[in-house]
Amino acid sequence: MSELQVGTTELTPSYRVDLRNPTNESLDEFINANVVSDWSQLTWKTVGKPYEVKSVASSKREWEHQHGEMSVKESWEFFNRSFHEWFVKDVPAELSSSKRELMKYLSRFQLGEVKKALGETVRLSLWNYAHRIEDGIWDPRGKRALFEGLDVRKPRILFLGAAEGYEAMQLHAMYPEGEVVMVDYDDFCRTDRFGLFPDSYPFLGTNPASGLPKVWHKNEMNIEYVISDIRDLPFGKEFDIVLSVGLLEHFPDDFKAEAMDWHRKFLKPGGYVVMTTPRLQLKSRLFYTIMADVMNHTYRELMDIRQMGLYVYEAGFDILRHGYIKVHNGIVAQPR
Known part of the structure; x- marks a missing residue:
């Protein structure tokens, strides 16, 4: 893309391109x-302490069950690989596939698979909104x-x-x-x-x-x-x-x-x-x-x-x- 596209926005399968409003008068905020x-x-008495996120990735729990507590560096390595996988997804294609899988398992009353497919569909839908549509990340x-x-x-x-x-x-x-x-x-x-x-x-x-x-x-x-x-x-x-x-x-x-x-x-x-x-x-x-x-x-x-x-x-x-x-x-x- 070049200066010819300044002022435009466009969705790709993985992310949004946003070249709108270079003068920052309205949309840049x-x-x-x-x-x-x-x-x-x-004072800290006035503002309170931050909210600690305590839910933990299942891959971390499984790894620690086998090997003991993860080091900080190992935790970051797990996170980087997991996070990167989502940035390179063709989100609409994977979301459509996930929904098809969900309907297939529902029709067969495979409840364990339904739960997995539903979770994946929800995650893909949230990622699609947060990263691709809203471009919040x-x-x-x-x-x-x-x-x-x-x-x-x-x-x-x-x-x-x-x-x-x-x-x-x-x-x-x-x-x-x-x-x-x-x-x-x-x-x-x-x-x-x-x-x-x-x-x-x-x-x-x-x-x-x-x-x-x-x-x-x-x-x-x-x-x-x-x-x-x-x-x-x-x-x-x-x-x-x-x-x-x-x-x-x-x-x-x-x-x-x-x-x-x-x-x-x-x-x-x-x-x-x-x-x-x-x-x-x-x-x-x-x-x-x-x-x-x-x-x-x-x-x-x-x-x-x-x-x-x-x-x-x-x-x-x-x-x-x-x-x-x-x-x-x-x-x-x-x-x-």
Whole structure:
């Protein structure tokens, strides 16, 4: 796709392409919640602690029955492989097939198979709505709105826990001519989640020569993918933007301060930390219940924006912007 398609949206069998509204006047939306005017006055007694997702994937339970407790790294490896399978599905075709199987088992009164087929149909229907129709997982319009207005030019971007790297590629498109370093400690993320991310997927950004909208693709971007534990990275304070998406909520409170320190450790003076976490809302709780076998291999919390912001503030950051998009909280911050 090219600039000729700017302003359009289109469904593929696996995901939605959305190049609508490059001027962010209506459809791109980051709700600047403004729920907190003075973070220093907010307390945990006021906001309460995040909601912990306690349902567990059956594959994790089965593995632990055979081998004992999964390590954190093994849990992430299970999650990455399970999650990736859903991104590459031809969702309409698989949904039609699942419904046919369900009707076949119903007609034969095979109740055990009916239960399995019904569960798969429900999961496919939810994934179709959440990822493909609503585009809530990638949410390009919301994330463009979250990322806009950063005072950077040709930035170095560090993405911690990068997985397929979607958000860093969106940032790169909006602030081009820089470079991205993606970090994950599961090589499957490099080879498959990022490696098989479609080259045809269009990211709406900016033409640095004209300032006009431009469509960018993965193979046009300056990206390095590093396989490493974040604690072992050799970088100094050399990045203009340090990004994490759905990372903080995987750490119990005893480890959240350390996770926040990782964001500070690699940031240039005057640089930006950009973070998201899944929102605490009814539809998110429903999603993680129905999709437990896909999603729930690791420790996970759902937060509201005040809870997320309090973690960030207590870790020594000033919050420049806080709010929410479709299914995530979003914060832009700088170290105090």
